[in-house]
Amino acid sequence: MSNVDITITIQTEDRLDGYVVLPPGGRLSGVALIQAQQGVKCRKGTLTLGWHTEGRGTRYDQTVARRDLFQGGVAVARPLSFPFAFDLPHEPWSYSGHYISVVWHLTLTLDMPLARDISQRVQFVLRPLAKSGAGSVW
Numbered sequence: 001m002s003n004v005d006i007t008i009t010i011q012t013e014d015r016l017d018g019y020v021v022l023p024p025g026g027r028l029s030g031v032a033l034i035q036a037q038q039g040v041k042c043r044k045g046t047l048t049l050g051w052h053t054e055g056r057g058t059r060y061d062q063t064v065a066r067r068d069l070f071q072g073g074v075a076v077a078r079p080l081s082f083p084f085a086f087d088l089p090h091e092p093w094s095y096s097g098h099y100i101s102v103v104w105h106l107t108l109t110l111d112m113p114l115a116r117d118i119s120q121r122v123q124f125v126l127r128p129l130a131k132s133g134a135g136s137v138w
Contacts, residue, residue: 107121
């Protein structure tokens with residue numbers, strides 16, 4: 001139903017089961033691309049870095065960093081490209097357990113006036129990388 005395609009690409013070679021793996025205290029960098037099939041009137045575009053819990057108990061949602069990418073609308077046939085970089089915290093590490101999971105994500109949100117916001121979320125794993133020659137990132 002949306003007339004906007006949002007793509008978030010994280011630049012790294014380290015992957016596991018289709019997820020990008022990044023080290024605590026490292027640097028997350030990439031490019032956000034926004035393309036519209038029709039002109040879109042929005043207030044602004046914001047990229048947020050954060051984590052949340054899933055599973056039993058209270059759900060926690062923490063925003064670690066936020067970047068305003070642009071203000072104004074998105075024109076037809078004029079893709080917007082935004083390089084980004086965030087310094088990653090040292091904790092909490094990603095975790096997938098029986099009762100609870102900690103999930104890291106990047107979310108690009110278009111703030112739409114008088115309508116539901118348009119957003120795209122990309123998840124990644126925050127944990128130390130395996131030592132060279134270990135054969136696995138875990």
